[in-house]
Structures are given as structure tokens and as C-alpha cells.
Amino acid sequence: MAKELKDLTKRSEDYSKWYNELVTKADLAEQSAVRGCMVIKPYGYAIWEKMQQTLDRMFKETGVQNAYFPLLIPKSFLCREAEHVEGFAKECAVVTHYRLKNDPNGNGVVVDPDARLEEELIVRPTSETIIWGTYKNWIHSYRDLPVLCNQWANVMRWEMRTRMFLRTAEFLWQEGHCAHATAEESEARTVQMINLYADFAEKYMAMPVIKGVKSANERFAGALNTYTIEAMMQDGKALQSGTSHNLGQNFAKAFDVTFINKDNQPEYVWANSWGVSTRLMGALIMTHSDDNGLVLPPHLAPIQVVIIPIYKNSEQLAEISKTVEPIVEQLRALGISVKYDDAENRRPGFKFADYELKGVPVRLAIGARDIENGTVEVMRRDTLEKQVEPLDGIAARVQALLEEIQTNIYQKALKHREEMTREVDTYEEFKKEIEKGGFILAHWDGTVETEEKIKAETKATIRCIPLEGDKTPGVCMVTGKPSAQRVIFARNY
Amino acid sequence: MAKELKDLTKRSEDYSKWYNELVTKADLAEQSAVRGCMVIKPYGYAIWEKMQQTLDRMFKETGVQNAYFPLLIPKSFLCREAEHVEGFAKECAVVTHYRLKNDPNGNGVVVDPDARLEEELIVRPTSETIIWGTYKNWIHSYRDLPVLCNQWANVMRWEMRTRMFLRTAEFLWQEGHCAHATAEESEARTVQMINLYADFAEKYMAMPVIKGVKSANERFAGALNTYTIEAMMQDGKALQSGTSHNLGQNFAKAFDVTFINKDNQPEYVWANSWGVSTRLMGALIMTHSDDNGLVLPPHLAPIQVVIIPIYKNSEQLAEISKTVEPIVEQLRALGISVKYDDAENRRPGFKFADYELKGVPVRLAIGARDIENGTVEVMRRDTLEKQVEPLDGIAARVQALLEEIQTNIYQKALKHREEMTREVDTYEEFKKEIEKGGFILAHWDGTVETEEKIKAETKATIRCIPLEGDKTPGVCMVTGKPSAQRVIFARNY
Numbered sequence: 001m002a003k004e005l006k007d008l009t010k011r012s013e014d015y016s017k018w019y020n021e022l023v024t025k026a027d028l029a030e031q032s033a034v035r036g037c038m039v040i041k042p043y044g045y046a047i048w049e050k051m052q053q054t055l056d057r058m059f060k061e062t063g064v065q066n067a068y069f070p071l072l073i074p075k076s077f078l079c080r081e082a083e084h085v086e087g088f089a090k091e092c093a094v095v096t097h098y099r100l101k102n103d104p105n106g107n108g109v110v111v112d113p114d115a116r117l118e119e120e121l122i123v124r125p126t127s128e129t130i131i132w133g134t135y136k137n138w139i140h141s142y143r144d145l146p147v148l149c150n151q152w153a154n155v156m157r158w159e160m161r162t163r164m165f166l167r168t169a170e171f172l173w174q175e176g177h178c179a180h181a182t183a184e185e186s187e188a189r190t191v192q193m194i195n196l197y198a199d200f201a202e203k204y205m206a207m208p209v210i211k212g213v214k215s216a217n218e219r220f221a222g223a224l225n226t227y228t229i230e231a232m233m234q235d236g237k238a239l240q241s242g243t244s245h246n247l248g249q250n251f252a253k254a255f256d257v258t259f260i261n262k263d264n265q266p267e268y269v270w271a272n273s274w275g276v277s278t279r280l281m282g283a284l285i286m287t288h289s290d291d292n293g294l295v296l297p298p299h300l301a302p303i304q305v306v307i308i309p310i311y312k313n314s315e316q317l318a319e320i321s322k323t324v325e326p327i328v329e330q331l332r333a334l335g336i337s338v339k340y341d342d343a344e345n346r347r348p349g350f351k352f353a354d355y356e357l358k359g360v361p362v363r364l365a366i367g368a369r370d371i372e373n374g375t376v377e378v379m380r381r382d383t384l385e386k387q388v389e390p391l392d393g394i395a396a397r398v399q400a401l402l403e404e405i406q407t408n409i410y411q412k413a414l415k416h417r418e419e420m421t422r423e424v425d426t427y428e429e430f431k432k433e434i435e436k437g438g439f440i441l442a443h444w445d446g447t448v449e450t451e452e453k454i455k456a457e458t459k460a461t462i463r464c465i466p467l468e469g470d471k472t473p474g475v476c477m478v479t480g481k482p483s484a485q486r487v488i489f490a491r492n493y
Numbered sequence: 494m495a496k497e498l499k500d501l502t503k504r505s506e507d508y509s510k511w512y513n514e515l516v517t518k519a520d521l522a523e524q525s526a527v528r529g530c531m532v533i534k535p536y537g538y539a540i541w542e543k544m545q546q547t548l549d550r551m552f553k554e555t556g557v558q559n560a561y562f563p564l565l566i567p568k569s570f571l572c573r574e575a576e577h578v579e580g581f582a583k584e585c586a587v588v589t590h591y592r593l594k595n596d597p598n599g600n601g602v603v604v605d606p607d608a609r610l611e612e613e614l615i616v617r618p619t620s621e622t623i624i625w626g627t628y629k630n631w632i633h634s635y636r637d638l639p640v641l642c643n644q645w646a647n648v649m650r651w652e653m654r655t656r657m658f659l660r661t662a663e664f665l666w667q668e669g670h671c672a673h674a675t676a677e678e679s680e681a682r683t684v685q686m687i688n689l690y691a692d693f694a695e696k697y698m699a700m701p702v703i704k705g706v707k708s709a710n711e712r713f714a715g716a717l718n719t720y721t722i723e724a725m726m727q728d729g730k731a732l733q734s735g736t737s738h739n740l741g742q743n744f745a746k747a748f749d750v751t752f753i754n755k756d757n758q759p760e761y762v763w764a765n766s767w768g769v770s771t772r773l774m775g776a777l778i779m780t781h782s783d784d785n786g787l788v789l790p791p792h793l794a795p796i797q798v799v800i801i802p803i804y805k806n807s808e809q810l811a812e813i814s815k816t817v818e819p820i821v822e823q824l825r826a827l828g829i830s831v832k833y834d835d836a837e838n839r840r841p842g843f844k845f846a847d848y849e850l851k852g853v854p855v856r857l858a859i860g861a862r863d864i865e866n867g868t869v870e871v872m873r874r875d876t877l878e879k880q881v882e883p884l885d886g887i888a889a890r891v892q893a894l895l896e897e898i899q900t901n902i903y904q905k906a907l908k909h910r911e912e913m914t915r916e917v918d919t920y921e922e923f924k925k926e927i928e929k930g931g932f933i934l935a936h937w938d939g940t941v942e943t944e945e946k947i948k949a950e951t952k953a954t955i956r957c958i959p960l961e962g963d964k965t966p967g968v969c970m971v972t973g974k975p976s977a978q979r980v981i982f983a984r985n986y
Contacts, residue, residue: 033570033626034563034614042558042642049559065535066542070527071564071616071647071663072586075593077526079602089593093565094604095616096589098651100568100582109572111587111613120604121527123564123588123616134525134532143838149535154564154647158591170564345636 008357010291015235019286023164026294026357028281036162036169043358044281046302048172051280052152054204054300055174058196064148064176069130071154072121077129081254084128087221091158093123093169123156128222128247128273131177132255139179139269141260146189147179155277165282166239166493173277179269181261183248186270190246193274194227197242205280206297206410207231207287208417209241210439210488212464217448220273224248230463230488232417233286236437238463238490241283244274282493288382288409294359295381297409298402305331305338305398306360308351310367317342320366323391327364330395336402356381361405362398366391382409423486427454427477430489434460439490443483445476454478454489463488501850503784508728512779516657519787519850521774529655529662536851537774539795541665544773545645547697547793548667551689557641557669562623564647565614570622574747577621580714584651586616586662616649621715621740621766624670625748632672632762634753639682640672648770658775659732659986666770672762674754676741679763683739686767687720690735698773699790699903700724700780701910702734703932703981705957710944713766717741723956723981725910726779729930731956731983734776737767775986781875781902787852788874790902791895798824798831798891799853801844803860810835813859816884820857823888829895849874854898855891859884875902916979920947920970923982927953932983936976938969947971947982956981 008025009018023029028044040048056066072095079085099115102108124130131149138147152174162168176193180186194211201209209229219226223245231241249268252258261267288295298304307328309320324340331338339360341351348365355363363379370376376394379386382405389397420438424430433440444450444462455461464487471485501518502510516522521537533541549559565588572578592608595601617623624642631640649663669686673679687704694702702722712719716738724734742761745751754760781788791797800821802813817833824831832853834844841858848856856872863869869887872879875898882890913931917923926933937943937955948954957980964978 030627030630032563033567033623034565037563037565039563039627040561042560045560046558065539067535067538068533068665070525070530070532071649072527072530074526075602078593085593085602089595089602092591092593093588093614094590094593095586096604097587098585100571100578100585100587100615102582109568109578109582111589121586122593130526134523137523156564172561 008291008293011234018291019282020164022285022289022293026359028285029164031164034169036159038164038168038170040172040278043302047284047296047300048278048281050300050302051204052174055200055276056152058200059150059174059176062148062192062196064150066151067149068151068153069127069134071124073124073127073130075120075122077133078122080129081222081250083250084222084254088125088157092125093156093158095121095123124153125155125157126273126275127151127153127155127175128177128251128271129255132251132257132271135177135179135269136255136257139257139259142181142262145179145181145259145269146185148176148189149178150174150176163282165278165285168278171278173275175273175275177271177273179252179257179271181259181267181270183270186248186272187246190225190227190244190272190274193272194229194242194244197244197274197276198229201229201231201241202410204297204299205284205287206299206406206413207241207283208410208414210464210466211468212466212488214243214464215448215451215462215487217451218461220245222247222250224250228464230490231283231287232413232420232439232490233283233493234416235286236420236490238439238488238492239279239283239286240463240492241280242274242276245272247271247273287413289359292384293357295409296359296361298361298406301359301361302337303339303355303358303360304336304402305362305364306351306355307338307340307364307366308348308355309340309342310348310365312368316368319368319371323371324366327391327394331398334395334399336395336399356384362401364394364398380405382412425474425477430454430460430477431458434458434489434491437491439463439488441470441486442477442489443474443485444487445479445481445483447479447481450476450478459491460489461492463490463492501784501786504727511784512775513657515778515782515786519852521778521787522657524657527662529652531657531661531663533665533771536795540777540789540793541771541774543793543795544697545667548693548769549645551693552643552667552669555641555685555689557643557671559644560642561644561646562620562627564617566617566620566623568613568615570626571615573622574715574743576743577715577747581618581650585618586649586651588614588616617646618648618650619766619768620644620646620648620668621670621744621764622748625744625750625764628670628672628762629748629750632750632752635674635755638672638674638752638762639678641669641682642671643667643669656775658771658778661771664771666768668766668768670764670766672745672750672764674752674760674763676763679741679765680739683718683720683737683765683767686765687722687735687737690737690767690769691722694722694724694734695903697790697792698777698780699792699899699906700734700776701903701907703957703959704961705959705981707736707957708941708944708955708980710941711955713738715740715743717743720960721957723983724776724780725906725913725932725983726776726986727909728779729913729983731932731981731985732772732776732779733956733985734773735767735769738765740764740766780906782852785877786850788902789852789854791854791899794852794854795830796832796848796851796853797829797895798855798857799844799848800831800833800857800859801841801848802833802835803841803858805861809861812861812864816864817859820884820887824891827888827892829888829892849877855894857887857891873898875905918967918970923947923953923970924951927951927982927984930984932956932981934963934979935970935982936967936978937980938972938974938976940972940974943969943971952984953982954985956983956985
């Protein structure tokens with residue numbers, strides 16, 4: 001482990017290489033034998049599970065229930081909503097057969113040509129179509145509404161260039177699909193969920209985000225309007241971290257889902273969908289981690305505190321263990337996840353490096369002299385500061401320190417974003433500034449043409465039209481036409 | 494709802510129809526537009542979630558960690574273990590293409606023939622092959638062992654005859670995959686997990702099970718030995734509810750996974766795998782439910798107690814609500830999941846029938862007169878007995894009643910199984926008895942031939958060679974050859 005840590009590329013040398021190495025070395029994930037698909041390893045999955053549990057609780061508090069819909073979607077379903085199929089057709093995994101057989105010509109096991117499906121099935125890239133095909137049977141009257149379902153699932157988009165967590169052919173996510181009786185209620189839920197995602201990002205991931213609306217170009221295929229939360233990574237690139245789509249009546253029309261409204265009239269149902277994925281793992285890593293490895297926010301760390309004994313012989317170890325035991329109990333009683341690592345086959349130096357690499361927020365080291373003095377060495381992962389403290393009352397102080405770390409890394413990320421966000425008024429200046437990374441607030445005339453020209457010339461996209469902040473109108477930096485407000489440009493993951 | 498309940502077919506009329514109707518009417522699941530795949534509805538999913546959470550905690554207490562492996566398996570991986578591919582080839586969903594396109598001849602969206610995969614990918618029917626392909630990189634020394642991973646996932650087996658929960662083309666499950674340094678350790682883990690499943694079935698599902706070993710014929714494809722838990726449904730049929738496979742070194746050999754053992758020698762790794770699936774939902778339903786609907790064990794019921802106000806006007810409702818509020822709080826403080834259903838758009842009679850259909854273990858009904866008298870009507874779902882009780886101390890009594898129900902339905906199921914289990918010594922008698930359903934303990938000579946003859950002639954299979962109980966040897970009821978012990982025969986789901 002110590003060796004592996006030493007080998008970690010520095011961020012300043014090659015950020016992208018640092019990321020890939022860290023994902024592997026910290027045991028988060030690895031490439032699988034299947035093109036573009038990753039294996040999420042136990043330590044990485046434990047972080048994802050904490051995200052899932054937190055989000056799941058937050059969803060349920062708003063009345064959402066979980067359900068499960070089929071993995072495979074009939075091709076004809078995917079094609080019902082014109083923009084939707086246009087958006088996903090190019091990256092679909094297609095099931096065409098349902099059986100293998102022994103080749104009569106001795107070529108081993110082959111696809112059985114007699115087992116061709118009448119209609120091809122698509123591995124879901126997202127589930128709007130199969131779900132709205134189902135909702136048709138669930139919804140008849142306004143009394144059946146709202147329907148507020150979420151599913152935790154795997155989805156597949158055949159991406160050509162993949163990176164672990166950030167862009168993989170298969171990924172894990174949750175997708176919420178709500179049906180409402182009115183446009184207003186559906187819009188309110190769409191906004192409620194983007195606010196929920198922003199809360200989760202800020203309070204649990206310690207990751208500041210900007211809430212905004214996507215330009216038409218970047219909208220979900222089939223949506224009227226897409227809300228997004230955008231985060232800034234350490235290298236100044238943007239990462240879209242969650243989206244919530246107001247789908248209007250598009251899917252209800254495509255699947256003929258109507259209800260009898262309060263005025264006793266048939267009406268198409270109003271829809272929204274919203275999701276976050278294992279991409280958040282990439283966002284978490286690139287928001288906080290450093291050249292020593294992961295830095296995890298205490299609110300999502302599978303191990304929040306590790307305790308490492310420093311000893312020369314088994315008598316010393318026994319004595320240390322006796323002292324540590326009640327501390328472990330006190331920490332657990334405070335709801336803190338703690339690991340006492342007294343494994344004898346790894347030296348303390350190895351353990352130190354390993355838990356640093358894995359981003360454990362607080363490390364306590366305790367040796368024979370500490371026992372004599374009634375002290376313990378406390379190290380915080382975010383700043384790597386070490387301090388010798390009295391053992392007495394340590395549990396409560398560790399609890400406070402975890403909160404301090406949570407706040408500190410959020411503030412650090414926020415400061416970084418603020419420093420790398422600036423207003424630009426001319427396209428000339430924009431082209432220079434975009435090379436330096438970060439978010440650029442600039443005026444834009446609202447047209448797809450201008451957006452695409454900027455993207456083609458600078459690789460920058462409109463991340464969002466921010467919901468909060470300065471709403472002063474101006475003129476487009478490219479065309480000089482009127483602009484309603486500044487929007488955020490950035491290069492992105 | 495009341496109408497739907499009235500329409501529920503009686504078990505004595507048509508057990509199979511009763512089951513299908515109940516799954517739909519109780520909002521557990523429904524058929525989807527995709528052949529053989531179901532939609533798990535929110536209420537059904539909430540029960541599955543309780544199963545998941547319980548099992549997940551039990552797994553983790555034994556040191557197991559969760560991880561995630563790819564959905565799609567290269568065909569060549571599936572083919573590496575000869576028996577394994579033989580077992581699964583006939584029911585595989587095969588991905589052959591990765592893109593759709595607009596047909597140049599105007600036939601809409603079609604599979605793009607230029608996007609054919611070089612190697613077909615199989616939607617996982619189970620993950621031994623992809624996981625052992627991965628473990629090869631994880632395991633080098635005995636110090637890397639054991640590896641104890643589980644994944645919660647969807648899998649696909651292209652079944653021709655499907656029934657909701659019991660046999661579906663796609664189903665949800667968990668699959669544990671452990672790697673060990675010795676045969677003994679792997680066998681111990683295999684047995685540990687079948688014991689864990691039995692504990693779960695009995696303590697949470699209130700479903701008695703028999704632990705045993707599968708005959709060679711019924712073994713998992715690629716295993717040395719399969720342990721099973723077998724439950725008896727109300728109609729006397731057996732339902733295999735969980736399996737744990739000792740895989741020996743078969744998959745390690747197929748994927749060349751070796752490690753340096755303590756004697757510094759290379760050795761193939763020892764493996765086991767174990768799983769339960771959404772099939773358990775079917776088992777739960779068919780163990781306890783009745784002609785009025787579901788009967789859920791309190792330990793897995795999403796709603797354990799429902800409270801229904803009986804009122805004539807809003808003043809009465811307000812007064813009842815004021816009385817109910819502290820009871821709800823007391824129940825919640827005891828960790829009991831409670832719903833106060835004061836919805837005004839459904840009459841009490843409808844609510845009663847609905848919660849009976851949904852199997853809520855305890856119902857409290859409280860009216861204006863109860864307020865005056867300080868009483869409440871308590872109904873237990875398992876026996877449908879009603880009793881008027883003092884409000885004072887009701888929370889503690891409800892808690893005790895929930896445990897009583899849990900025990901009672903277990904005992905009832907156990908009694909049913911015992912009554913429908915008998916020893917038979919001649920094949921003549923066997924043929925008569927098997928028609929009556931239930932488990933038959935009979936002697937068998939241990940050969941595949943005899944087993945297949947019995948199956949062909951009576952549709953009964955060997956459910957297991959029980960681990961516990963009478964081990965007296967005897968002679969095979971068919972061939973008269975020696976038999977080591979009686980085995981369990983039954984018709985099965």
C-alpha cells in the first residue's frame with residue numbers, strides 16, 4: 001500500500017491520470033472484461049450504498065415509493081416518443097436472441113438462429129417508455145394521482161469513450177418517474193427534486209452546486225425543460241451531477257395515458273423524471289481528493305474513524321486494546337462508524353498510508369507512551385494536521401472534528417469554485433479565459449446557433465442558466481443580440 | 494377494493510388462480526409488456542425491501558461486503574465452465590448489436606447491421622463466470638483470502654412458462670460469491686449461508702424450511718454440491734427457497750485463479766456461491782395468505798399496524814385524531830411501523846377490506862363511543878379475531894400481539910407441513926400418496942436413473958436429502974437397492 005501510494009501520480013502532473021489511478025488504487029472500481037463496463041469494488045460500493053441510503057430516505061420523506069420495472073424495453077416502446085428515440089438510438093445494447101446452442105459444425109457454443117426474437121429488446125438506457133406504458137394501466141382518474149415512483153437500477157448506454165464512474169456503458173442510478181394531474185404540480189415536483197439533489201450534494205457530499213436550467217441543446221431527449229445541478233471539479237471542469245426533467249405531456253401522449261380530471265374531462269397526465277447515478281462517485285473524488293489519495297466527507301465515509309495501535313510486543317498491544325475498547329464503544333454510541341485496526345500483519349506506517357489513500361476522515365494513533373500520558377494522536381485527513389490530545393473526552397471531540405471536516409471541505413470547494421468563476425463580456429476575452437478552466441458567466445442570445453458556434457470554437461458548453469444570482473440583462477458576447485441574463489459556460493466531463 | 498376482494502377466487506376452488514389474482518389485487522406485481530417480465534409495484538417492492546435490508550444486515554454480520562459486477566457477460570466467459578454453459582445456454586438473452594438507426598428504406602428505427610458486436614454478450618443468468626474472471630486479478634496469495642462478496646442485482650433466464658415472482662424471465666436476487674484458501678473453509682461458508690437462509694425464512698418470513706442437499710440431477714450447473722432450503726406451500730407443493738453451492742475448484746480452474754498457499758505452493762482457489770431471489774415473495778404469499786387476501790408476517794410487513802377512525806362528522810374525527818396521535822407516537826417509539834388512515838374519500842368498510850387484502854397484521858378501529866369508553870377495537874389479520882380492549886397500555890399490547898402473530902403463523906405453517914409429510918415404503922403407495930400433495934419421505938437408491946423414472950412417472954422430484962432427522966438406512970422403494978437414508982419427494986414450483 002505504501003508503495004502504491006508513492007506511485008500515485010500528482011494532480012499537477014496529469015489530473016486525468018491521477019483520477020484513474022486513484023479509482024483503482026483506493027479500491028473503488030476497476031475496468032472489467034466487458035468493454036466500457038466497470039466492476040465496483042467493495043470499498044467503492046460501500047460509499048455508493050451510503051449515498052443510496054441517504055437519497056432513498058430523502059425521497060421517501062417526500063412521499064416517493066420504490067418500484068421495479070423491466071430491464072428490457074421493446075424497440076417499439078422506445079420509438080413512441082420521437083425525440084426520445086432520436087436521443088438514445090445510437091447507444092443502445094440490443095437483445096436479438098434468447099438462446100445459445102452447440103454449433104453442429106463444431107464451433108462451440110453459438111447464438112441459436114432459430115431463437116430470434118420477433119421484436120428486438122433494448123437494454124434500458126432510461127425507463128420513461130416502459131414506465132409510461134405501465135402507468136397507462138394505473139391511472140384512470142385524478143384520484144389515482146399523483147403517482148410518485150422511483151427505481152434503483154442499472155442502465156446501459158453504449159458510450160464509445162468511457163471513464164470509470166464518469167462515463168461507463170453500464171451504470172447504476174436511480175430514476176424517479178412522477179405522474180401528476182396538473183402542469184403546476186408536475187413543475188413543482190421537478191423543482192422540488194432538483195432542490196433535493198442540491199441539498200444532498202451540499203450537505204452529504206460537501207460539494208457546492210449551481211442549480212439551473214439546461215439550454216434546449218442540452219435538454220433530456222423528450223423533455224420540455226431540464227433542471228440540473230452543476231459542480232466544479234478541482235481542474236476547473238464542470239460535472240453535471242443530477243437532473244430533473246419536466247416532461248410535460250409528451251410521454252402521456254406517446255403512451256396515451258389520460259385521466260378524468262376534476263371537471264370530469266379526459267386529460268393527458270403531466271410527467272417528470274429525475275435521476276442521479278454512480279457518476280456522483282466521480283464527482284465526489286474530483287471535488288475533495290488530493291495527492292495522498294481520497295478525501296471523503298465524513299457524512300458519506302464508510303469508515304469515519306480508524307484507530308491504529310503502535311506497539312512493540314503483545315503486552316503493549318493488549319494494554320492499548322484495553323484502553324481503546326471503551327473509546328470504540330463511545331464513538332459507536334454517538335453513531336460514528338469506527339474501525340480498530342489491530343491486524344498484526346501490516347505495520348503502522350502501511351496502515352497510515354492505506355487509510356490516507358482511502359480517505360478515512362479521522363485517524364487516531366495510540367502507543368505505549370500515550371497510555372502512560374493519557375493521550376492520543378489525532379490526524380484529520382482533510383488538512384493532514386496531527387495533534388496530540390488527552391484521551392479524556394476524545395469521543396465527543398472526534399464527533400465535533402468530523403463536523404468540522406465536513407464544513408471545511410465544503411468551504412474549500414466553494415472557495416475554489418468562487419475563485420474560478422468570473423464574468424466575461426467579450427468573445428475575445430472568453431476564448432482566452434476558457435483555456436484557464438472554471439466557470440465563465442457570460443451573456444448569450446439564447447439561440448442554438450450561437451451555442452453551437454461557441455462549442456465548436458472553444459469546446460465550452462452552456463452548463464446552465466442559473467436559477468439564482470445576477471439576473472441583469474445584457475447583450476450576447478458573440479452576436480450582440482439581447483440576453484436575458486448571464487449563463488454559465490465551461491468545459492465539462 | 495371491497496369489490497375486488499369479493500372477486501378473489503377461493504383457494505379451494507383454484508389455488509393457482511387465487512395466487513395470480515392475489516398478486517395483482519394486493520398491488521404486489523403485474524405482468525409487463527415484456528414477455529415473462531413483471532413490474533414489481535410499490536407495495537410488493539416495500540416487502541422485498543424489508544427482506545433485502547434484513548438479509549443484507551445478516552450477510553454483513555458474517556463479514557460479507559457488497560460489490561457490483563457487469564450485467565453483460567462475454568459469451569466466451571460463459572462457455573469456460575462446461576457444465577455451467579450447458580445449464581444456462583438454453584435460456585440466455587443475447588445482446589448482438591449496440592446501435593439502432595433510421596432505416597434508409599423508411600421502415601422506422603431498426604437494428605444497425607454495421608453495429609454488430611464482435612463477441613456476443615449474454616445478459617447474466619448468474620455471475621460466477623464474470624466474477625471469477627475478476628477474482629483472478631484480486632487473488633494472488635493466501636493473504637488475499639477469503640474474498641466474501643455479495644451483489645444485489647437483476648438476472649435473466651429466458652423461461653418459457655412464467656408466473657409472477659415464482660418464475661420470471663427477469664428477477665431480482667442477491668448472489669454471494671466467496672473465495673477461500675481451503676476446501677474446508679469453503680464448505681463451512683457454504684453451510685453457514687444455508688443456515689443463514691433458514692434462519693431468515695423461519696424468523697422473518699415465519700416459514701418453516703427443511704435444509705438438505707440436492708441430488709446430482711438438481712444441482713447447480715458447475716457445483717460439486719448444492720445445499721437447499723425447501724418450504725411447503727399451502728397446496729402441498731414444494732418451493733425451493735434458497736440455495737448455497739460448494740463449487741470446489743471448478744471455476745478457479747476454468748478462469749485460472751490460483752494463489753500461493755501457506756506452504757508457498759500455487760493452488761487453485763476454493764469457491765462457493767449462494768442466492769435467494771424475488772421468488773421468496775411467492776413463497777411468502779403461498780405460505781400464509783388466505784381467501785381474504787395476504788397475511789404478512791409482522792417482521793416483514795411494511796405497515797404493521799393500521800389505525801382507522803370511525804366517525805360521522807369532522808368534530809368526531811378531530812376528537813378521534815387527538816386520541817390516536819399519542820398512540821401512533823408510542824407505537825413508533827417501540828419501532829413499530831404504523832399508518833393512521835384518516836383519508837376521507839374512502840369509507841371504513843373499504844379500508845377494512847383493503848388492509849385485509851394487503852395483509853396488515855393488526856388493525857385498530859376507533860369510534861366516538863370508543864373515545865367515551867376509553868376502548869379500541871383490535872383485529873388480528875392471521876385469525877381475523879376482533880376484540881375490544883382498553884386504550885390504556887394499547888401500544889405495549891399491540892407490540893406483544895405482533896410477536897404472537899409472528900409465532901402463530903409460523904406454527905400454523907409448521908403444523909401444516911407436518912400433517913402433509915409422511916413416510917412411504919412402496920412405490921405403489923408412493924404413486925397414490927403423491928397425488929395428495931405434500932412431502933413424502935422415501936428410500937431411494939441414489940441413482941439418476943431411478944430419480945428420473947420417478948419424475949417421469951409421477952412428476953415428483955427429490956427436493957433434498959435432509960440434513961437433519963431420521964438417518965436410518967433402508968432399501969429403495971423402486972429398485973430395492975440399498976438406500977443411505979430417506980429423502981424428500983414432492984411436486985414443486
